[in-house]
Amino acid sequence: MNKQTADFLSYLTNERNYSTQTVISYSMDIDKFFKFLEKEDVGMDEVDQIVIRNFLTDELNNGVSKRSLKRRLCALRHFYKFMVKRRYVKDNPFIFISSPKFEQKYPHFLYKDQVRQILDENKKRTDELAIRDQAILSTLYYTGMRASELVSLTLQSVNLNQRYVRIFGKGKKERLVPFSEECKKDLDTYIKTTRKDLERRNKDGTNVLFLNDKGKQLTTRGLEYILDSIETKIGTFVDLHPHVLRHSFATHLLENGADLRIIQELLGHESLNTTQVYTHVTEEAMMQTYLSSHPRARKK
Secondary structure, X not given: OOHHHHHHHHHHHHOOOOOHHHHHHHHHHHHHHHXXXXXXXXXXXXXXXXXXXXXXXXXXXXXXXXXXXHHHHHHHHHHHXXXXXXXXXXOOOOOOOOOOOOOOOOOXXXXXXXXXXXXXXXXXXXXXXXXXXXXHHHHHHHHOOOXXXXXXXXXXXXXXXXXXXXXXXXXXXXXXXXXXXXXXXXXXXXXXOHHHHHHOOOOOOOOEOOEOOOOOEOOHHHHHHHHHHHHHHHXXXXXXXXXXXXXXXXXXXXXXXXXXXXXXXXXXXXXXXXXXXXXXOOHHHHHHHHHXXXXXXOOO
């Protein structure tokens, strides 16, 4: 890693408070670009629009998606802006490069009865991790938090009496998100029973809320494995994933009349544009909302 990249990543971490995962992604994107420059024998101060277009073409030919390229361009645009500011280079050649167009993919979500079925079926399990898994399902669905946010929760993050959780999201931004009475009961049961059993397996002890079968902190990969195994154990296959429950949380709030800006705050989105993707709901959901809300559409 060269000095310019190291300085930029330090800037993202210490001055902009970017999350560890975002910094890693930026690092990988910049490294990918520098490898291309090395192959083409181009210096970082010699980059122009032709070089960038060749880079994008090379990436597309290697099977990189347009969505990934858009993210990579964002990282490189930010990186060169930083280098101009620190006088490593004179100009930012990425300013006039537009991101590739790609077809908008709407988030996959579950219907309310599907979520209800998953929660009810999982409660019937009798294995030692069933209570933990129920608490995980409830927390993901009733708070809409990201996988990385869930595995970072501590016991101190959760206020059971007032029913809210303190979440540190992207950019280490803090937000408070309420949860339901059902979620409170699931969390309370887990903390008082299964979590105590799991923590005993960890000689060092921990204040992390959700633990794996060895009593240590869950990873995002481990969380994905747990959700996948839940489907197998209950016999319901809906492509269960942390983001599916997050999308379901947002979609169901929107369908029930929640303000888009409130949903934005609950999800921890920096931009309202990111949240607006949830306005794309099914025709059935739209019709049900119309019939229940429009005064002239109701049956007498």
